[in-house]
Amino acid sequence: MLIKLVEHIDLNEAYAYLHANEAGAVNLFVGTVRNHSKGKEVVRLDFEAYDAMAIRQMEHLAKQAFEKWSLVKLAIIHAVGAKDPGTPVVVIGVSSAHRDASFEACRYLIDELKKTVPIWKKEFYEDNSVWVNAHP
Amino acid sequence: MKILLFGITREITGQSRLTVPANAGITTVKALKVWLAQQYPAMQGLTSLAVAVDNEYAQDEDVLNPGHEIALIPPVSGG
Numbered sequence: 001m002l003i004k005l006v007e008h009i010d011l012n013e014a015y016a017y018l019h020a021n022e023a024g025a026v027n028l029f030v031g032t033v034r035n036h037s038k039g040k041e042v043v044r045l046d047f048e049a050y051d052a053m054a055i056r057q058m059e060h061l062a063k064q065a066f067e068k069w070s071l072v073k074l075a076i077i078h079a080v081g082a083k084d085p086g087t088p089v090v091v092i093g094v095s096s097a098h099r100d101a102s103f104e105a106c107r108y109l110i111d112e113l114k115k116t117v118p119i120w121k122k123e124f125y126e127d128n129s130v131w132v133n134a135h136p
Numbered sequence: 137m138k139i140l141l142f143g144i145t146r147e148i149t150g151q152s153r154l155t156v157p158a159n160a161g162i163t164t165v166k167a168l169k170v171w172l173a174q175q176y177p178a179m180q181g182l183t184s185l186a187v188a189v190d191n192e193y194a195q196d197e198d199v200l201n202p203g204h205e206i207a208l209i210p211p212v213s214g215g
Contacts, residue, residue, distance in 0.1 A: 119214030
C-alpha cells in the first residue's frame with residue numbers, strides 16, 4: 001500500500017501505483033479545497049498533521065479495508081501546508097478485480113479518515129480564520 | 137511529562153510542546169484532561185479532546201508515563 005503525507009498531491013502517481021493487470025477496477029476519490037464554507041468565501045486552507053500518528057492511523061484503515069474487501073492495491077495520500085481553492089488535498093485510491101469492492105472501500109476509507117486521522121484544517125476567510133470542527 | 141500539541145490546542149496554549157510538572161501528580165489520561173481544563177479553560181469549549189499515547193488513541197483510564205509520546209488530539213478535520 002501507498003500511504004503518505006505530501007506537500008503536493010500527484011494524481012498520476014496514485015493512479016500509476018494502483019494500476020494492476022489483475023484489477024478490473026480502479027477507484028480514485030480526490031478531495032479538494034472548496035471555495036466556500038457556511039456561506040463565506042474561503043480564500044485558503046492550512047493543513048497540519050501529527051505525522052507519525054496520521055500515518056499509523058491511515059495504516060490501520062488500510063488494514064481494515066484489506067480485511068473487509070478483496071482489494072489489489074490501496075493508496076491514501078494527504079497533503080499538508082497551505083492550499084488554495086481547487087487544489088487536491090487528499091487522494092484515496094483502491095484497485096480490485098471487480099468494481100463493487102473498490103467503490104465501497106474507497107467510500108469507507110475517506111469517511112473513516114475524516115473521523116480518526118489526526119490532520120487538522122484551518123479555514124481562512126477574508127476577515128478571519130477558524131479551525132474546522134473545533135467548536136460545537 | 138511532555139505533551140505534543142496541534143491545531144487549536146497549540147493556539148490555546150501558545151506552544152507546540154507543553155511540560156506537565158511532576159508535582160501535578162498526573163498518572164492517567166483522565167487526570168491529564170482534568171489538569172488541562174483547569175490550566176486552560178478554553179479547552180473545555182472544544183467539541184472533543186482526545187489523548188494519544190505512542191500514536192494510538194488512549195482511553196481515560198490508561199496510565200501515562202514520561203517515556204510515552206503523549207499528544208492532545210482536538211477534533212480532527214482532514215480530508
